[in-house]
Amino acid sequence: MKLKAENISMEYKDGEKTKKIIDGVDLCFEKNGINVLVGPSGSGKSTLLYMLAALRRPTGGKLVFNGKNIENDRLAERTRAEDFGFIFQRHFLIPYLTVMENVRLGSEDKADDKEIMSLLERLSIADLANKKPYQMSGGQCQRAAIARALIKKPEVIFADEPTAALDHENAENIYSLLRECSEESIVIIATHDTSLLSGDENIYRIVDRKVVREA
Numbered sequence: 026m027k028l029k030a031e032n033i034s035m036e037y038k039d040g041e042k043t044k045k046i047i048d049g050v051d052l053c054f055e056k057n058g059i060n061v062l063v064g065p066s067g068s069g070k071s072t073l074l075y076m077l078a079a080l081r082r083p084t085g086g087k088l089v090f091n092g093k094n095i096e097n098d099r100l101a102e103r104t105r106a107e108d109f110g111f112i113f114q115r116h117f118l119i120p121y122l123t124v125m126e127n128v129r130l131g132s133e134d135k136a137d138d139k140e141i142m143s144l145l146e147r148l149s150i151a152d153l154a155n156k157k158p159y160q161m162s163g164g165q166c167q168r169a170a171i172a173r174a175l176i177k178k179p180e181v182i183f184a185d186e187p188t189a190a191l192d193h194e195n196a197e198n199i200y201s202l203l204r205e206c207s208e209e210s211i212v213i214i215a216t217h218d219t220s221l222l223s224g225d226e227n228i229y230r231i232v233d234r235k236v237v238r239e240a
């Protein structure tokens with residue numbers, strides 16, 4: 026299993042000018058574990074994460090997943106659907122569906138109730154299976170969103186500021202869940218908040234449009 030970015034760049038059009046946000050970055054993720062993209066707000070963490078997640082096509086360079094160059098939208102879409110899981114700052118659960126139904130949808134209707142329940146148990150939200158998002162706290166919703174991402178056993182999990190909307194205790198819980206996930210998947214998190222890191226993550230800092238790997 027391998028996710029590789031070769032010389033990827035992102036430029037945005039800003040009126041007449043183009044603004045380069047990420048400039049020729051090489052990255053390679055091969056082993057399960059937690060990888061964190063850090064840097065101040067506006068440094069390009071989300072941009073880089075979205076390129077790695079095949080959500081945004083780089084304006085230069087390429088993304089290679091398990092030997093395949095993700096060179097068109099169809100391949101990007103298939104890779105995202107089959108191999109990638111996503112957790113965002115907001116949970117984006119479907120409001121009129123229960124947790125169970127939201128997670129089932131995340132599996133594209135492939136997971137059965139028993140499988141979903143055992144995952145919910147692992148995330149300590151089994152008692153919320155029949156609740157809808159408006160009946161739950163922010164932390165509980167974020168757990169449900171993690172369940173939805175995990176149900177298809179993704180090879181890579183991408184998380185963009187997954188704890189930004191949570192209080193410290195819930196944020197810590199989400200981090201420990203992500204740490205657990207990292208035993209079976211490559212986890213890549215973009216965050217400006219390094220206070221929750223435990224020290225055994227791989228840290229990639231965005232500095233002047235480039236990425237610096239911290240030991």
Ligand SMILES: Nc1ncnc2c1ncn2[C@@H]1O[C@H](COP(=O)(O)OP(=O)(O)O)[C@@H](O)[C@H]1O
Binds near residue numbers: 038064066
């Ligand atoms: N779709 C876009 N069009 C133009 N500029 C963008 C777009 N997305 C992000 N940017 C700019 O790119 C820079 C990096 O943004 P972003 O990747 O969101 O940073 P971060 O996640 O580190 O806060 C910012 O200056 C932002 O304004």
Ligand SMILES: [Mg+2]
Binds near residue numbers: 185215
């Ligand atoms: Mg961001």
